[in-house]
Structures are given as structure tokens and as C-alpha cells.
Amino acid sequence: MSNEDILNPKQMPHEPEKATLEGKNKFLGFWFFLGGETVLFASLFGTYLALNDSTAGGPGTEELFGLELVFVMTMLLLTSSLTSVYAMYHMKNNNFSKMMVWLGVTVALGFTFLGFEIYEFYHYIHEYEFTFRSSALGSAFYTLVGFHGGHVLFGLLWILTLMGRNAKRGLNLYNAPKFYIASLYWHFIDVVWVFIFTVVYLMGKVG
Amino acid sequence: MAKDTNSTHNEFEKAEHKQEMQHQVISFVMMIIFTIAAFALVVSDVSKYFTIPIILLLAVVQVVFQLYYFMHMKNKDHEMPALMIYGGIAVAFMTILTFTTIIWW
Numbered sequence: 001m002s003n004e005d006i007l008n009p010k011q012m013p014h015e016p017e018k019a020t021l022e023g024k025n026k027f028l029g030f031w032f033f034l035g036g037e038t039v040l041f042a043s044l045f046g047t048y049l050a051l052n053d054s055t056a057g058g059p060g061t062e063e064l065f066g067l068e069l070v071f072v073m074t075m076l077l078l079t080s081s082l083t084s085v086y087a088m089y090h091m092k093n094n095n096f097s098k099m100m101v102w103l104g105v106t107v108a109l110g111f112t113f114l115g116f117e118i119y120e121f122y123h124y125i126h127e128y129e130f131t132f133r134s135s136a137l138g139s140a141f142y143t144l145v146g147f148h149g150g151h152v153l154f155g156l157l158w159i160l161t162l163m164g165r166n167a168k169r170g171l172n173l174y175n176a177p178k179f180y181i182a183s184l185y186w187h188f189i190d191v192v193w194v195f196i197f198t199v200v201y202l203m204g205k206v207g
Numbered sequence: 208m209a210k211d212t213n214s215t216h217n218e219f220e221k222a223e224h225k226q227e228m229q230h231q232v233i234s235f236v237m238m239i240i241f242t243i244a245a246f247a248l249v250v251s252d253v254s255k256y257f258t259i260p261i262i263l264l265l266a267v268v269q270v271v272f273q274l275y276y277f278m279h280m281k282n283k284d285h286e287m288p289a290l291m292i293y294g295g296i297a298v299a300f301m302t303i304l305t306f307t308t309i310i311w312w
Contacts, residue, residue: 011217014220018284027288028287028288031287031288031291031292032291034288034291034292034295035291035292035294035295036295037295038292038295038296038298038299039295039298039299039302041299042298042299042300042302042303043302043306045299045303046302046303046305046306046307047306049303049306049307050306050307067246067249067250071242071246074242075239075242078235078238078239078242081235081273081277082231082232082235082277085228085231085235085277086228089224089227089228089231092220092224093220093221093224184278187273187277187278188278190273190277191270191273191274194266194269194270194273195266195270197242197245198245198262198263198265198266199263199266202245202246202249202262203259203262205249206249206255206258206259206262207255
């Protein structure tokens with residue numbers, strides 16, 4: 001049996017993402033990375049919490065934030081998390097085309113989210129002159145939320161690259177772990193957003 | 208014969224995946240409800256000493272759903288992921304505690 005046959009079985013094993021040693025290693029390594037990401041975001045959250053009253057005479061959080069936009073963004077990201085779950089469901093059933101469709105929906109929702117975020121920053125800068133340099137709050141806010149936005153962009157490019165690279169290959173035991181890991185990353189982005197909308201926007205609005 | 212066992216095995220797996228998917232859709236609905244509850248609480252102008260702990264609790268519960276159902280931490284062979292993520296959360300908790308109290312208080 002050649003290596004090619006091993007990676008392209010007639011029937012997918014129970015958990016295709018962990019069927020090979022490489023897949024198992026990716027799985028463990030990626031969770032290790034997520035543990036580190038948790039600490040990275042904690043340092044940004046800690047900085048934001050310490051500085052969220054330091055407005056330097058500029059607008060404060062209560063004046064700036066609009067909950068309607070944040071609510072829409074939250075729903076978009078939450079839904080995109082579910083669509084990537086659907087993609088992994090079809091991966092486990094070895095249905096490549098449906099997996100690609102749901103990944104496509106996930107990417108579309110992710111880009112819509114990013115568009116809203118860019119509009120939000122644009123709005124703060126032009127309507128309130130609230131920039132990265134205007135106060136300690138500004139620096140902490142744009143660093144935290146911008147870092148999350150950067151993660152969203154990276155995740156989108158990652159999923160798109162995987163989709164493009166494997167479009168003609170179909171699903172096999174070589175790329176199944178790659179799709180699985182990318183979906184874990186996407187869920188983690190949503191986990192971070194849950195704390196951003198709670199700690200930054202909702203708590204900022206309560207005062 | 209061998210083919211037969213294979214296909215029943217396949218059916219079993221498909222049913223299992225479907226079952227898991229149902230749980231994930233239920234957890235998605237719960238997450239939506241928690242989100243709406245948190246936003247509603249903030250809009251309704253209740254005392255902030257009530258609102259803040261409740262919305263933080265709602266966020267934590269929602270993230271538990273995300274980790275255990277969407278990211279499959281409830282499945283077996285997830286001891287190492289649990290170690291990694293809880294290790295990360297422990298350090299994260301200390302980092303936030305440090306930044307908000309010990310340095311700035």
C-alpha cells in the first residue's frame with residue numbers, strides 16, 4: 001500500500017482529523033497554541049480594564065458605543081461559528097462539497113463581520129475623533145479589538161487558502177486535520193469575541 | 208458479508224454524527240438566548256452591581272458551551288486540550304487580576 005492509498009481510504013475513519021500521527025500532533029499542538037492565545041488576550045483585556053476610565057478629556061465608552069451594531073456583529077460571528085460546525089459535520093461524513101459550501105458561508109459571514117468592524121472604527125475616528133493616540137482608553141481599545149479583528153482576518157485568509165489549495169484534491173486524511181484545526185481557530189475567535197462584547201461593550205455601556 | 212458490516216458501521220457513525228450535530232444546534236440556540244439576555248439586561252437599566260456579575264456569568268456559560276460542544280471538549284481524548292486551555296485560563300485570570308488590582312488600585 002503506497003502512502004497515497006493510506007491517505008485516501010475508501011471509507012473515512014471515525015475521527016479523520018486524528019487518524020494519522022501528523023493529525024494527532026496538529027491537534028495537540030494547536031490546543032497548546034490556544035492556551036497561549038488565551039494568555040495573550042488576557043493581557044490585552046487586563047490593560048483595557050485598567051485603562052478604561054482614562055479618557056484624557058475625550059469621549060468615554062458610554063458615549064461612544066452603540067449596542068445595535070455590536071449586537072449585529074455578535075450574531076454574525078456566532079452564526080459563523082455554527083456554520084463551521086456544519087462544515088465539520090460534513091467532513092466527518094466525508095461529504096467534501098457540502099463541507100466546502102458551509103466553509104464558504106462561514107467565510108462570507110466573517111467578512112461581513114470585519115466590514116462592520118471597519119465601519120465602527122471609521123465612525124469613531126470621524127465622528128468622535130477617537131483614535132489610537134487620543135487617550136489611554138483609545139490605545140487599549142484599538143489594541144484589544146483590533147487584535148481580535150486581525151485574528152478574524154487571519155482566520156478568513158487561512159480558511160480561504162485551505163479551500164483553494166484543496167479544491168481539486170477532495171477530502172483525505174492529509175487535509176482533514178487541517179480543516180479541523182482551522183475550524184477550532186474560528187471557534188476560538190468567537191470565544192474571544194464573547195468576552196469582548198461583554199467586557200468592552202456591555203460593561204462600557206453600564207458604566 | 209464484510210461489506211455488510213461495513214455499511215451498518217457506517218450507518219451507526221452517521222447516526223452518531225447526527226446526534227452530535229443536534230446537540231450543537233441546541234447549544235447554538237442557548238448561546239443566542241444568553242447573548243440576547245445579556246444585551247437586554249444592559250438596555251433595561253438595572254443597577255450595575257446586579258448587571259455586571261450576571262453578564263459576566265452569561266459570557267462564561269456561553270464560552271463553556273462553545274468549548275465543550277462546538278470545539279468538542281466533551282468528547283473523549285480531550286484531556287490534553289483541557290489541560291492546555293485551563294492552564295491558559297489560570298494564567299489569564301492571574302494576569303487580569305494583576306493588571307486591575309495590584310498595579311493600578
